[in-house]
Amino acid sequence: xxxxxxxxxxxxxxxxxxxxxxxxxxxxxxxxxxxxxxxxxxxxxxxxxxxxxxxxxxxxxxxxxxxxxxxxxxxxxxxxxxxxxxxxxxxxxxxxxxxxxxxxxxxxxxxxxxxxxxxxxxxxxxxxxxxxxxxxxxxxxxxxxxxxxxxxxxxxxxxxxxxxxxxxxxxxxxxxxxxxxxxxxxxxxxxxxxxxxxxxxxxxxxxxxxxxxxxxxxxxxxx
Numbered sequence: 194x195x196x197x198x199x200x201x202x203x204x205x206x207x208x209x210x211x212x213x214x215x216x217x218x219x220x221x222x223x224x225x226x227x228x229x230x231x232x233x234x235x236x237x238x239x240x241x242x243x244x245x246x247x248x249x250x251x252x253x254x255x256x257x258x259x260x261x262x263x264x265x266x267x268x269x270x271x272x273x274x275x276x277x278x279x280x281x282x283x284x285x286x287x288x289x290x291x292x293x294x295x296x297x298x299x300x301x302x303x304x305x306x307x308x309x310x311x312x313x314x315x316x317x318x319x320x321x322x323x324x325x326x327x328x329x330x331x332x333x334x335x336x337x338x339x340x341x342x343x344x345x346x347x348x349x350x351x352x353x354x355x356x357x358x359x360x361x362x363x364x365x366x367x368x369x370x371x372x373x374x375x376x377x378x379x380x381x382x383x384x385x386x387x388x389x390x391x392x393x394x395x396x397x398x399x400x401x402x403x404x405x406x407x408x409x410x411x412x413x414x415x416x
Contacts, residue, residue, distance in 0.1 A: 194227070194228065194229050194405075195228055195229070195404075195405035195406075195408045195409055196228070196229035196230070196231060197228055197229070197230055197231070197382055197383055197401050197404050197405060197408075198230075198231045198232075198233065198382070198383055198384070199217075199230060199231070199232045199233070199380055199381070199382050200233045200235050200380075200381040200382075200384070201213075201214075201217070201232055201233065201234055201235060201378060201379075201380055201381075202235040202236070202237050202369050202374050202377055202378065202379040202380075202381070203234065203235070203237060203315075203377045203378045203379075204236070204237045204238055204239045204293055204297075204377055205293055205296050205297075205300075205315065205318040205319055205322060205329060206239060206240065206290070206291065206293055206322060206329070207237075207239055207377050207378070208271045208275075208282065208323060209271075209377070209378060209390070209391045210319070210377050210378045210391070211275075211280060211282075211319040211323055212271065212274055212275060212278065212280065212391040213378035213390070213391035213392070214315070214316075214319065214378075215275075215278035215279060215280055216278060216391060216392065216393060216394050216397065217232075217380075217394075217397055219278065219394035220394040220395070220396075220397035220398040220401065221401075223394060223395075223398040224398050224401050224402060227401075227402060227405065228401045228402060228404075228405040230401065231308060232308060232312065233304065233308070233311075234300050234304070234311055234312075234315050235365060235369065235381075236297035236300065236301070236362050236365055236366050236369075237366055237369060237374065237377045237379075238292075238293055238294065238297070238366055239293075239377070240253075240257075240290065240292075240293075241292075241366075243290055243291065243292040243330075244292060245292050245294075245330065246292075246330070247289040247290055247291045247292060247328060247330045248289070248290045249288070249289070249290070250287045250288055250289055250290040251264075251288075253290045254290070268282070268284045271284075272284070280323070280324070281324050282323050282324065283323065283324055283325070283326060284323075285326075286324075286325065286326025287322065287323070287326045288326060288328075289328040289330065289331075291322075291328055291329050291330025291331070292330050293329070293330065294359060294362060294363070295330060295332065295335060295353055296318055296329050296330070296335060297362045297366075298352070298353070298357065298358050298359065298362055299314060299318075299335050299338075299339055299349065299353075300314055300315055300318070301358055301361070301362060302339075302344070302349065302352060302358070303315075303339070303342065303344060306343075306344065310342060310343055310344065313342040313343065314338065314339065314342045314344070317338040317341060317342050318338060321334065321338055332350070332353045332354070335349070335353060336349050336350050336353065376389060376390070378390065378391055380392075380397075382400065382401075382404055383404060383408075386400070386404060388400060
């Protein structure tokens with residue numbers, strides 16, 4: 194079985210990234226007997242200007258998106274799309290719009306343990322923000338989610354209290370933007386194929402099959 198590695202550039206306060214994750218999981222289930230998929234979660238910040246303590250979510254979004262009506266329309270559409278893939282968005286519950294740098298540091302530390310731990314942490318962050326209205330910029334919340342995902346709470350608390358890996362996470366985001374990533378989710382497959390946006394499962398599954406086929410043909414040509 195051919196394997197495809199996905200570097201998935203995303204932000205945990207991006208509702209389309211949460212939707213994209215759920216659709217990706219459906220696509221992976223569709224091809225599980227044909228193609229192996231490995232996912233590396235990569236950082237992006239939709240709102241790098243938000244201060245460490247966060248902002249009032251409602252007023253911030255209304256200013257960013259052009260008023261309460263525009264926000265309501267977007268939330269209504271996302272709520273409907275979310276239900277199709279098992280996401281229960283609760284946008285009203287989100288009171289604080291967080292700075293996500295520390296969440297991305299946590300995702301990075303999780304990756305050092307395993308892809309499985311990283312995926313558990315990413316899932317927990319999305320769920321905490323979009324379904325439970327928890328402030329994922331808060332260190333106690335991040336430590337809770339890390340511990341629930343199988344990480345060492347004390348180690349995570351000590352790392353969060355330090356400046357550890359802030360520069361490398363910001364550097365990775367800068368590198369993605371220089372590569373042309375200006376919106377998320379953004380899927381980079383095997384380092385050479387790219388798909389932007391929360392694509393439907395059949396689109397992703399088709400891409401995985403196509404890449405696996407190309408890899409298999411290239412392998413045959415080398416023999």
